[in-house]
Amino acid sequence: MAIAFSVGPHRVVDPGVPASLVRNEQRIRTRTQESRAFAQRVQLVMILTSRLNALPFDDLDGRRTLLTEIFGEPVPDSLSILPPFYCDYGLGASFGEQVFINQGCFFLDYGGITIGDRVLIGPRVTLCTAGHPVELDERYDxxxxxxxxxxxxxWIGAAATITPGVTIGRGSVVGAGTVVAKDVPPLSVVTATSVVERKRLRSVGSSSMGTAEGFDYIKRPDGSVVITHRGRVATTLRxxxxAEFLDEVDDDPQGLMARVTGNYKHGNERTAKQHPRNRH
Structure with missing residues (x-):
């Protein structure tokens, strides 16, 4: 028997509604003082963003002045936003250092958008924190x-959409055109069809088998593991x-990395010796 689940102190959602659609969700009723204040702020920010997007591209001082008005406080000097840029509220967004936002991005930030350091956002990306209830009888209200x-x-690729309530973990990559409706783990690559967890192997220094410098492994959705060295595929485990590789990474990462590094190094040496140019 299906059981309805609750979201918040006074709300019960139909069991057919995916929980990911209402996670961390809060709501305000339309046609109230709060919603009217929100609407007034939206109108003001629409005016400000239209002025921002009409500025000459080289008017950096004018752009920074308008961004300060839009976001309600001075933005970091290292923040770079290329116009056109669209925002509906402004007061909900905050930025770390060395953030780059490419052209044509949409920030619907009433629910709050927090962006960390060294974040790269591609063109036409949408960060959407607001919406309406999925229940038909409440959607309009x-x-x-x-x-x-x-x-x-x-790094968020071009034309990706991030939906309300989502956290994207540090160091992750969101592929172009991806719609992200649930949290992305740190150091992961998420595309329209899959999430791939990626972890960097720690360097173990010098040893008789070589070092693990430059090695990564990628856990794929089918359970296989791809080991790469400086971006090149070294081997694939299935x-x-x-499973044994993943268990051993947790139990003995240094020993495993030394062996992986050594095997790859020795394999490259054998390949080089077999090449026609190296035969004598």
Missing amino acids: FITHAPIVIEDDV GQRA
Whole structure:
């Protein structure tokens, strides 16, 4: 038997509604003083963004002045936003250092958008923190909102959409055109079809088998593990071998990395000796 779940102190959602659609969600009723204040702020920010997008591209001082008005406080000197830029509220957005936002991005920030350091956001990306209830009988009467958090060193590709309540973990990559409706783990690559967890192997220094410098492994959705060296595929593990590798990474990362490094190094040496140019 299906059981309805609750979101907030006084709300029960139909069991057929995915929980990911209402996670961390808060709401305000339309046609109230709060919603009218929100609407007035939206109108003001629309005017400010239209002025921002009409500025000559080289008017950096004018752009920074308008961004300060839009966001309600001075923005970091290292923040770079290329116009056109669209925002509906402004007061909900905050930025870390060395953030780059490409052309044509949309920030619907009433629910709060927090962007960490060294974040790269591609063109036409939408960060949407606001919406309406999925329940038909409440959809017209409420505005829903939930925060978006983008942690340090994230790269979001062109035309991606981040939905309310999502956190994107540090160092992750969101592929172009991806719609992200649930949290992305740190150091992951998420595309329209999959999430790939990526972890960097620690360097173990010098040893008789070489070092692990430059090695990564990628855990794929099918359970296989791809080991790369400086971006090149060194080997692919499947089935039991992949499971044993993942277990050993947790139990003995240094020993495993030394062996992986040594095997790859020795394999490259054998390949080089077999090349026709190296035969004597």
